[in-house]
Each structure stands twice: as structure tokens, then as C-alpha cells.
Amino acid sequence: MSLWSRTRNAVHGEITRTAMELFLTRGFDATTIDEIAAAAGISRRSFFRYFGTKEDVVLGDLIARGEEIRQALEARPDGEEPWTALCNALHSVKDTAYDDDTMLAIFRMVHGTPSLRARSIEKHLQWQALLTPEVRRRLGADPADPFDVRADALVATVITCLDVAGEAWTRGDGAVSLEDLFDAAAAAVRPPGSRAVP
Amino acid sequence: MSLWSRTRNAVHGEITRTAMELFLTRGFDATTIDEIAAAAGISRRSFFRYFGTKEDVVLGDLIARGEEIRQALEARPDGEEPWTALCNALHSVKDTAYDDDTMLAIFRMVHGTPSLRARSIEKHLQWQALLTPEVRRRLGADPADPFDVRADALVATVITCLDVAGEAWTRGDGAVSLEDLFDAAAAAVRPPGSRAVP
DNA sequence: GCCTTATTGACACTGAGTGCCACCCGGGCA
DNA sequence: TGCCCGGGTGGCACTCAGTGTCAATAAGGC
Structure with a gap:
């Protein structure tokens, strides 16, 4: 596994963890992608480079x-x-x-x-x-x-x-x-x- | 059936017919609600008073x-x-x-x-x-x-x-x-x- | 140190859906 | 006739998901 895919997996996992925590506390619909991105320390645009939709975080x-x-x-x-x-x-x-x-x-x-x-x-x-x-x-x-x-x-x-x-x-x-x-x-x-x- | 519900049904049916024709020719995703509203002669806002979502026109x-x-x-x-x-x-x-x-x-x-x-x-x-x-x-x-x-x-x-x-x-x-x-x-x-x- | 390449962030845009408010039109009432 | 009232309507502004574009940037190879 290359360095590239390792870092990508790490970011992917970090977003998932952060987002799932927000989802389970605030609710899915009440959590915006801006909030997820902010909490995960990435830009809104980058979120969509890792997940096609908000739902994919949960069901990926x-x-x-x-x-x-x-x-x-x-x-x-x-x-x-x-x-x-x-x-x-x-x-x-x-x-x-x-x-x-x-x-x-x-x-x-x-x-x-x-x-x-x-x-x-x-x-x-x-x-x-x-x-x-x-x-x-x-x-x-x-x-x-x-x-x-x-x-x-x-x-x-x-x-x-x-x-x-x-x-x-x-x-x-x-x-x-x-x-x-x-x-x-x-x-x-x-x-x-x-x-x-x- | 009151006059009110009759006119409402008429508008409902008119929107459905207009929208379905657009859907079947241009495709569902390629048809915007603005286009449907314009073709049906109503405002975009009124469309949502008859249908909760675009999908409901097809699956209502x-x-x-x-x-x-x-x-x-x-x-x-x-x-x-x-x-x-x-x-x-x-x-x-x-x-x-x-x-x-x-x-x-x-x-x-x-x-x-x-x-x-x-x-x-x-x-x-x-x-x-x-x-x-x-x-x-x-x-x-x-x-x-x-x-x-x-x-x-x-x-x-x-x-x-x-x-x-x-x-x-x-x-x-x-x-x-x-x-x-x-x-x-x-x-x-x-x-x-x-x-x-x- | 330089060039190439890929990732990122920022900005702008579309399109669905919602809230708000002013308007209009018809009916009831004095 | 003039006034009020209630519901449908249109227009406006807003949020949010999702996409395209482009410049900046960081990493890797030469």
C-alpha cells in the first residue's frame, strides 16, 4: 500500500469518525457538510473528494x-x-x-x-x-x-x-x-x- | 365535491400532465421545476403547494x-x-x-x-x-x-x-x-x- | 534548485426545497 | 357601496447539497 493511499485512507477514516459522531449526537439532517468539514479540518470541497454524498459517510x-x-x-x-x-x-x-x-x-x-x-x-x-x-x-x-x-x-x-x-x-x-x-x-x-x- | 377541491384537482392534473410530458421527452433530471412551473403557467412557489417534491409528480x-x-x-x-x-x-x-x-x-x-x-x-x-x-x-x-x-x-x-x-x-x-x-x-x-x- | 503532477482550498454557480410577506380575489356583513 | 376577512398566489430571500473551475501549493523525480 503506497503512502498516497495510506494518507487517503487516514483522511477518509478521520472524516468518517468526525461525521458519525456529529450525526449520532445532532442527527443526520441537522448536520451540514460545512460542519463536518470544519470539525474534520478540511474544506467543504475536499469533503466531496472523499465522499460523493453525505449519505455515503454512513453507508459507504x-x-x-x-x-x-x-x-x-x-x-x-x-x-x-x-x-x-x-x-x-x-x-x-x-x-x-x-x-x-x-x-x-x-x-x-x-x-x-x-x-x-x-x-x-x-x-x-x-x-x-x-x-x-x-x-x-x-x-x-x-x-x-x-x-x-x-x-x-x-x-x-x-x-x-x-x-x-x-x-x-x-x-x-x-x-x-x-x-x-x-x-x-x-x-x-x-x-x-x-x-x-x- | 366543493368548487375549491375541483379547481385544486384541475390544477393538480394540469401540472401532472405538463410535467410528465417534459419528463418523458427531456428526461427527469434534465427538467427543472422552473420549467415545469413556466409550462404549467404557475409560479415555482405554487408548484410546491401541489407537490412536495419533484418525484411526487411521477409517483404521487x-x-x-x-x-x-x-x-x-x-x-x-x-x-x-x-x-x-x-x-x-x-x-x-x-x-x-x-x-x-x-x-x-x-x-x-x-x-x-x-x-x-x-x-x-x-x-x-x-x-x-x-x-x-x-x-x-x-x-x-x-x-x-x-x-x-x-x-x-x-x-x-x-x-x-x-x-x-x-x-x-x-x-x-x-x-x-x-x-x-x-x-x-x-x-x-x-x-x-x-x-x-x- | 527546477519541473511535473496531484491535492487542496476558494469561489461561483445550479437546483431543490422552505419561510415570509405582500397582494389579490371572492364572500360575508353593515 | 364600502369594508373586512381568509385563503390561494407570486415574489423574494434564504439554506443546503452537489459540481465546475482555477490558482496555490506541496511532494516527488530529474
């Missing part, structure tokens, strides 16, 4: 997380059913950057701020695009057939279950683990013992 | 559509399985305001414009909040239990299937009907013959 690493999930999915054995493989892939990825309480606060902020919520869902749509090809392959579907929606439906549903679990997690103050809630959501959609389309 | 009636779906769901027989009832409720609601070609263009615009896409998903989240209570009732779930995610998962998944179908519909230029694509997506998630959790 969701893209990277999507890539991790893709790799986890491809690592699942070929014999596994697509649905099971997807669930397992999602299980294998955890967020380690924050402790549980901070995580809860962030989730609440994301769910309570429309612009953040929307961006978060956009990122999830990007996950779908990332995961669908592998599921198509496992289903033996024609990669180019626009009318074979099976893979898209499976991927979108699994991610939706994760969303539902996340919302229930915040509603319940984190008393039940995100993993358990996800499993419950997945089980409700596709009852265990149900069989795939031949 | 999605809230009403959600209410229709809720009523359709409540009209389904009590004995019907929640999943089936949801699918049937969604089937019973159609958009009649535009012809198929215009509908396709609008879909494409929504899917191709990030801000529109995000808002559209937000509206779908509102649908979820609208439909979940009835599904909870049908499942015999405690309305206040934050950890019973079954209803949320079912509702969110059905709407996700509609989203997937919509995207496939635009990708395939509308060659296969939205209804059929929705059925295919729903079938992929919950294979026919699968049984609900007891």
Missing part, C-alpha cells in the same frame, strides 16, 4: 459488504440449494466496525431518515445485481433471458428478509439477535421443508 | 394505490392463506391512467433515475406498513410483538416480487405481461405446493 462500506457476500456465496458448495446458499452467505458476513449499541443507533438513524433509508435500499439493489449472476448459474438459467426472474426474485427476497430483520432488530432494541430475526423472516417466507421448483 | 398516486391494495387484501376471504391473499390483492389492482407504452416509458424512467427509484421504494415501504396489520391479524400474531417478523417478511417479499417483475418487464420491453412475471417471481420464491409454517 455497504458496497464492500456486498462484494464480501458475493464471495461468500460463490464459496458455498455447488450442491446447495440457491436459497440455502444465499441465506448462508448472508450469515457469514458481519459488521465489526462498531459495537452493538452504536450499531443500533446507526440502524435507527438510517431507518428514521428518509434519504438515508432510500440510499441504503439503493445499495441493497446493487447487492442484488452482484449476487444474481451466481444464482442464475446455480439455477442453470440463461444469463441473458430477461424473463427468467427466478434468480432475481430469490436474491431480492433474501435481501428483503435481511431488511425486515434489521427493522425488527431496532424495534426490539436489539433484544433478539439480527441473525435469529433473519432466520425467522426467511422461514416465514419459505417454510422449511418446502421444495424448489423442479 | 402510489400512496393511493397502496390504499387500494389494502382494501383488496381485506376483501379476500378469511380462509385464504396470507401469501395467496397478498398475491391476489396485488393482482386486483391495475394502473389505468396510462397506456402500456407510456407505462413502459415511465417504468424505465423510474428505474433509470436514482432519486425516482429511491422514492418509489420508499412508497413501497409505506405499502408494507399499510398491509402488515391485516396479515398479522390473519396469522393470529400479537400486533405489538416486535419480534414476530412473519407478517413483515411476507408483505415485504410480495412487494419485492412486484418490484422484480417490474424490472424484468422493462428489461423485456413489455413482451411478457407484468402479471405473468409477478406470478413467476412469486412462484420462484414460494414454490407452489409448499406449505406454511403451522
Whole structure:
């Protein structure tokens, strides 16, 4: 890793820390980019050289997380059913950057701020695009057939279950683990013992 | 209906027509609110008295559509399985305001414009909040239990299937009907013959 | 020490959205 | 007829996100 990218990462991290602290105390909408820039000791213009939007400070690493999930999915054995493989892939990825309480606060902020919520869902749509090809392959579907929606439906549903679990997690103050809630959501959609389309 | 609400509806419709024509020819982002206001013969300020955001011109009636779906769901027989009832409720609601070609263009615009896409998903989240209570009732779930995610998962998944179908519909230029694509997506998630959790 | 290159900060600008206030128009009232 | 009153309207100014431009500057190679 070059000096250039090291300093860039350092600045990136510094902005993230500073901004997240402001967000969690004052609220997301009540924090302007000028305030973040001032607190981080950079210019407003430089902020936008590190983050495309204000939302990206909070949701920036969701893209990277999507890539991790893709790799986890491809690592699942070929014999596994697509649905099971997807669930397992999602299980294998955890967020380690924050402790549980901070995580809860962030989730609440994301769910309570429309612009953040929307961006978060956009990122999830990007996950779908990332995961669908592998599921198509496992289903033996024609990669180019626009009318074979099976893979898209499976991927979108699994991610939706994760969303539902996340919302229930915040509603319940984190008393039940995100993993358990996800499993419950997945089980409700596709009852265990149900069989795939031949 | 009073004179007041009639004139208000007329202005509302006039703005919608004018704006949609601009959107579909120039593109959504390339059309400013000043241009819409000028073309509709009102002031920029008045535009915001009829629509909260630019996106609402395109997606405004999605809230009403959600209410229709809720009523359709409540009209389904009590004995019907929640999943089936949801699918049937969604089937019973159609958009009649535009012809198929215009509908396709609008879909494409929504899917191709990030801000529109995000808002559209937000509206779908509102649908979820609208439909979940009835599904909870049908499942015999405690309305206040934050950890019973079954209803949320079912509702969110059905709407996700509609989203997937919509995207496939635009990708395939509308060659296969939205209804059929929705059925295919729903079938992929919950294979026919699968049984609900007891 | 000089030249090249990339990062930065400053400034200006667009465009969405909001608050404020004066204006106008129609209805009610004396 | 003249006055008042209330709601819709337009105009203005403002905030804030996001983008383009350009000069200054600092770092690295020669």
C-alpha cells in the first residue's frame, strides 16, 4: 500500500469518525457538510473528494459488504440449494466496525431518515445485481433471458428478509439477535421443508 | 365535491400532465421545476403547494394505490392463506391512467433515475406498513410483538416480487405481461405446493 | 534548485426545497 | 357601496447539497 493511499485512507477514516459522531449526537439532517468539514479540518470541497454524498459517510462500506457476500456465496458448495446458499452467505458476513449499541443507533438513524433509508435500499439493489449472476448459474438459467426472474426474485427476497430483520432488530432494541430475526423472516417466507421448483 | 377541491384537482392534473410530458421527452433530471412551473403557467412557489417534491409528480398516486391494495387484501376471504391473499390483492389492482407504452416509458424512467427509484421504494415501504396489520391479524400474531417478523417478511417479499417483475418487464420491453412475471417471481420464491409454517 | 503532477482550498454557480410577506380575489356583513 | 376577512398566489430571500473551475501549493523525480 503506497503512502498516497495510506494518507487517503487516514483522511477518509478521520472524516468518517468526525461525521458519525456529529450525526449520532445532532442527527443526520441537522448536520451540514460545512460542519463536518470544519470539525474534520478540511474544506467543504475536499469533503466531496472523499465522499460523493453525505449519505455515503454512513453507508459507504455497504458496497464492500456486498462484494464480501458475493464471495461468500460463490464459496458455498455447488450442491446447495440457491436459497440455502444465499441465506448462508448472508450469515457469514458481519459488521465489526462498531459495537452493538452504536450499531443500533446507526440502524435507527438510517431507518428514521428518509434519504438515508432510500440510499441504503439503493445499495441493497446493487447487492442484488452482484449476487444474481451466481444464482442464475446455480439455477442453470440463461444469463441473458430477461424473463427468467427466478434468480432475481430469490436474491431480492433474501435481501428483503435481511431488511425486515434489521427493522425488527431496532424495534426490539436489539433484544433478539439480527441473525435469529433473519432466520425467522426467511422461514416465514419459505417454510422449511418446502421444495424448489423442479 | 366543493368548487375549491375541483379547481385544486384541475390544477393538480394540469401540472401532472405538463410535467410528465417534459419528463418523458427531456428526461427527469434534465427538467427543472422552473420549467415545469413556466409550462404549467404557475409560479415555482405554487408548484410546491401541489407537490412536495419533484418525484411526487411521477409517483404521487402510489400512496393511493397502496390504499387500494389494502382494501383488496381485506376483501379476500378469511380462509385464504396470507401469501395467496397478498398475491391476489396485488393482482386486483391495475394502473389505468396510462397506456402500456407510456407505462413502459415511465417504468424505465423510474428505474433509470436514482432519486425516482429511491422514492418509489420508499412508497413501497409505506405499502408494507399499510398491509402488515391485516396479515398479522390473519396469522393470529400479537400486533405489538416486535419480534414476530412473519407478517413483515411476507408483505415485504410480495412487494419485492412486484418490484422484480417490474424490472424484468422493462428489461423485456413489455413482451411478457407484468402479471405473468409477478406470478413467476412469486412462484420462484414460494414454490407452489409448499406449505406454511403451522 | 527546477519541473511535473496531484491535492487542496476558494469561489461561483445550479437546483431543490422552505419561510415570509405582500397582494389579490371572492364572500360575508353593515 | 364600502369594508373586512381568509385563503390561494407570486415574489423574494434564504439554506443546503452537489459540481465546475482555477490558482496555490506541496511532494516527488530529474
